[in-house]
Amino acid sequence: MNEENKHLVSILITCHNYEKFVKQCIQSALLQDYPNIIIAIIDDASTDKSWDIIKETINHCGNEEYIDKDIDGRRVIAIKQNIPLGTSLSRNRLIQETWDADFFMILDADDEIMTSKTSILLYHILNFPNVGLTYADYQILTVSSGLSAVEYKIPYSFARLRHECIVHSGALISKNAIVATMEGDNVFDEKLHLPPSKGKSACIEDYDLFLRISEKFMILHVPIPLSIVRVHGDNSSNMEKMDQEVVKRDFEYMRKKAENRAMNK
Numbered sequence: 001m002n003e004e005n006k007h008l009v010s011i012l013i014t015c016h017n018y019e020k021f022v023k024q025c026i027q028s029a030l031l032q033d034y035p036n037i038i039i040a041i042i043d044d045a046s047t048d049k050s051w052d053i054i055k056e057t058i059n060h061c062g063n064e065e066y067i068d069k070d071i072d073g074r075r076v077i078a079i080k081q082n083i084p085l086g087t088s089l090s091r092n093r094l095i096q097e098t099w100d101a102d103f104f105m106i107l108d109a110d111d112e113i114m115t116s117k118t119s120i121l122l123y124h125i126l127n128f129p130n131v132g133l134t135y136a137d138y139q140i141l142t143v144s145s146g147l148s149a150v151e152y153k154i155p156y157s158f159a160r161l162r163h164e165c166i167v168h169s170g171a172l173i174s175k176n177a178i179v180a181t182m183e184g185d186n187v188f189d190e191k192l193h194l195p196p197s198k199g200k201s202a203c204i205e206d207y208d209l210f211l212r213i214s215e216k217f218m219i220l221h222v223p224i225p226l227s228i229v230r231v232h233g234d235n236s237s238n239m240e241k242m243d244q245e246v247v248k249r250d251f252e253y254m255r256k257k258a259e260n261r262a263m264n265k
Helices: 022-030 050-057 087-097 117-127 175-181 205-214 244-263
Strands: 009-015 037-044 066-071 074-081 103-108 111-113 131-142 148-151 172-174 218-231
Touching: 009 022, 009 087, 009 117, 022 037, 022 050, 022 103, 022 111, 037 050, 037 087, 050 074, 074 087, 087 205, 103 111, 103 117, 103 175, 117 131, 117 172, 117 218, 131 175, 131 205, 148 218, 172 175, 175 205, 205 218, 205 244
Parallel strands: 009 037, 009 103, 037 074, 131 218
Antiparallel strands: 066 074, 103 172, 111 218, 131 148, 131 172
């Protein structure tokens, strides 16, 4: 293996009732031009046909609820979760399952990534000092109309991140940054983005992690659209559909955590 390809990247896909999109999502991960990847998928107690489509996409015919197989030289793990965990706990499990990786990339099951995304983001994270996370721009696809537009993120700013989440959720994160910012055994705070059965919560687990990483590492914006982000009305991150009192509560919880970390430096 070439020296530049030696780093193992885990692509983490969490799915809950995204039967319409999960096939394209997994295929986009399989088509990455960077060779050294693991694709880890968890179906978080979907009530639609998501799990059947996941198995079909990875050419698996068995009834196992834990699949670990090789596809064209790449390891693919797929897990069927029968009791909903929520996004944070699901991602934490996938990270544990692929802990041997050097880098982790978040990929929502209703999105896709361009063929070169892994290689481009990895190049930037490796060639700039003290970078723990890289993120890029993306193409927004409105499912109902078929219209698309490019979302150009603003250049990264430590100060601006304190006021709004300017980092795209589909980031590439180094294992060093994860280890340095874990809260106990957790990468993502499991009090954020709970499953509905465990109460209401805001979907700000990414933001919380990005704030923690920014306190110890550089974050780098790559101004190239490298993802397709679908807008379809059922996006879990749609703030307008969330209980605004819950959003306010969770943002306050996240803010207090940041204050405590600053005091304990």
